[in-house]
Amino acid sequence: MKLMEGKAGLVTGAGSGIGRASALAFAREGARVMVSDINEESGKETVRMIEEAGGAAAFFLCDVSNEDDVKELVDATVEVFGKLDFAHNNAGITASIAPIAESDSADFDRVMKVNLYGTYYSMKHEVRAMLKTGGGAIVNTSSGAGLEGVQNIVDYVASKFGINGITKTVALEYGRQGIRVNALCPGITSTPAVEGWFAAAPEQAEAIKATLPSGKLATPEDVGNAAVFLCSDLAGQISGVTLPIDGGFTA
Ligand code: NAI
Numbered sequence: 001m002k003l004m005e006g007k008a009g010l011v012t013g014a015g016s017g018i019g020r021a022s023a024l025a026f027a028r029e030g031a032r033v034m035v036s037d038i039n040e041e042s043g044k045e046t047v048r049m050i051e052e053a054g055g056a057a058a059f060f061l062c063d064v065s066n067e068d069d070v071k072e073l074v075d076a077t078v079e080v081f082g083k084l085d086f087a088h089n090n091a092g093i094t095a096s097i098a099p100i101a102e103s104d105s106a107d108f109d110r111v112m113k114v115n116l117y118g119t120y121y122s123m124k125h126e127v128r129a130m131l132k133t134g135g136g137a138i139v140n141t142s143s144g145a146g147l148e149g150v151q152n153i154v155d156y157v158a159s160k161f162g163i164n165g166i167t168k169t170v171a172l173e174y175g176r177q178g179i180r181v182n183a184l185c186p187g188i189t190s191t192p193a194v195e196g197w198f199a200a201a202p203e204q205a206e207a208i209k210a211t212l213p214s215g216k217l218a219t220p221e222d223v224g225n226a227a228v229f230l231c232s233d234l235a236g237q238i239s240g241v242t243l244p245i246d247g248g249f250t251a
Contacts (some may be wrong), residue, residue: 002029009081012064022224036105074087088138089139093115095153116158116235138182141183183243
């Protein structure tokens with residue numbers, strides 16, 4: 001039997017990178033997946049990839065920084081699949097790179113709105129849905145930048161520390177009602193955007209790779225597989241965890 005057989009859930013930011021790999025991994029393990037993204041074309045491409053691999057998925061357009069959108073996404077998932085067993089809150093952005101004195105307050109607002117408010121809205125409505133069916137599992141994409149300070153991305157770091165905080169809080173609040181909540185803290189991951197930056201700055205890329213104990217970047221699949229594990233019954237006693245996926249970088 002597959003790990004997620006009979007389960008249904010949603011993945012946000014599933015049109016690219018980590019979210020796409022996660023949606024594909026959930027479907028590969030037998031789950032029905034509501035693929036959600038702010039980009040309709042790339043989200044629908046993820047659905048096509050899942051269906052081509054023999055899985056079951058649907059698409060729902062959602063901007064996670066808009067609470068009404070998020071509520072509609074959760075409602076639609078329950079309407080289409082009958083329940084919400086799992087949710088991977090993954091949509092996230094970065095903004096300009098600068099030390100705080102040169103940073104732009106509008107960027108700070110934008111990053112907090114998508115990364116932190118988006119995760120807050122998602123968890124709020126997902127928990128409400130899960131309470132109606134006796135529980136479920138939520139995993140949030142945080143970052144290694146939610147565990148340690150990182151220079152020049154104060155907005156992003158603030159948002160990811162915030163995600164880790166609400167992950168632990170909600171894990172405490174709803175454990176008795178059968179809801180588990182965890183966060184993934186990937187190190188640099190070889191998504192298309194990261195591969196693009198590395199191709200443009202190969203020397204910097206090599207210098208970064210040299211700092212990694214494993215000598216290699218995480219792949220989107222490494223992160224997606226961890227999301228599936230944490231949402232599966234194999235992780236039934238794991239909640240409130242902020243899991244580094246970085247080949248030992250934060251060890
Ligand atoms: P990506 O840019 O490849 O994918 C992000 C997806 O989110 C895109 O499909 C985009 O359309 C969607 N999105 C953006 N804003 C949205 C919104 N307001 N509502 C709904 N969807 C929205 O990025 P990647 O790298 O796959 O990142 C996914 C998550 O992983 C983010 O939360 C990011 O902070 C986190 N992360 C990424 C790392 C990396 O090195 N790539 C490392 C650690 C964490």
